[in-house]
């Protein structure tokens with residue numbers, strides 16, 4: 001691999017420059033531990049709340065390496081280098097480029113990476129991510145996994161990252177742009193992701209779908225298509241993250257890059273293809289000019305690949321990650337994501353509050369509602385995004401009817 005503008009220091013040069021410091025070459029050291037690795041965060045930007053997102057990335061990277069036989073990673077916004085460290089130590093990456101625009105982070109990153117691996121397996125750079133990715137593309141220096149853990153919208157990195165990732169490779173992209181995903185800034189979401197998004201009760205799922213949709217659009221320009229292996233929303237931030245696999249050729253269908261309508265009148269949501277745009281209406285007879293809100297285009301396909309998530313779960317178990325309290329949370333998250341992958345489940349979720357207020361009801365436990373929906377033949381799961389919501393193909397009106405029935409004493413039929 002040809003080197004970038006800033007040459008990495010070898011470990012011997014590094015330790016000779018800092019003879020007494022070993023892992024603490026800069027003035028302020030703040031040690032953290034994650035998955036058994038002790039590392040220094042110094043004065044870099046670091047959030048321990050993002051550990052789960054790092055777990056998910058590392059599991060996917062390790063699975064990729066097992067299948068592909070090798071793994072080259074570009075950690076485009078590495079902060080203290082914790083992801084690079086974990087890709088090296090846990091996913092057994094063959095080579096990692098750790099990059100952060102902030103050159104003041106250099107010593108912290110060097111110290112952390114030196115603690116887990118010989119410097120022949122990594123290098124550290126301090127370029128703006130877009131420039132680094134563009135340089136990699138120009139040199140035809142492609143990566144198996146590109147991780148872009150950005151602040152704000154991740155959309156400006158999509159094109160260059162897609163250019164620099166290998167076909168079949170992975171792109172792990174982040175957005176912390178909660179306001180435009182929430183539908184409160186439709187012009188901003190249009191500019192960033194090409195999606196006009198209006199406020200919806202399941203706005204955080206929309207944030208993920210908008211990010212995937214943006215990648216679908218950019219990949220299509222380059223003649224590729226992308227599919228999400230998992231999509232992860234975390235309320236710490238909030239942060240939207242998706243791990244995409246980049247595939248050869250344009251997508252054979254635009255079925256999953258389409259529109260969503262939400263009816264304020266009855267609470268029903270529907271996905272519409274491009275061909276159906278002229279006929280958008282709601283089963284409650286509301287037409288588009290009144291209270292039907294249309295958003296898109298965005299990703300309306302599955303948020304995750306169930307097989308990939310199941311393999312991630314097995315690997316986490318083999319690595320002994322699922323035993324402790326932290327592990328229980330990861331296990332719960334992966335299980336929820338697997339349930340959400342049911343292809344029968346549509347876009348969005350029904351919030352418990354909305355069911356209660358539309359039906360003027362005190363809600364029974366969600367588990368009881370889910371059982372009833374299941375008995376009536378509907379697909380149903382919890383959502384990893386909202387703890388008091390259910391994902392189901394049951395329309396809101398029907399769900400309210402089922403919950404009302406559930407509340408009636410046995411033997412009484414509903415009176416309309």
Ligand SMILES: C[S@@+](CC[C@H](N)C(=O)[O-])C[C@H]1O[C@@H](n2cnc3c(N)ncnc32)[C@H](O)[C@@H]1O
Nearest residue numbers: 045046077078079100101102127128129149150
């Ligand atoms: C969210 S933090 C990364 C945290 C890190 N990935 C982790 O898991 O702890 C974003 C990092 O990107 C760096 N950064 C901001 N803009 C950048 C740019 N245009 N190019 C490269 N790095 C950038 C910041 O210095 C910051 O360390």
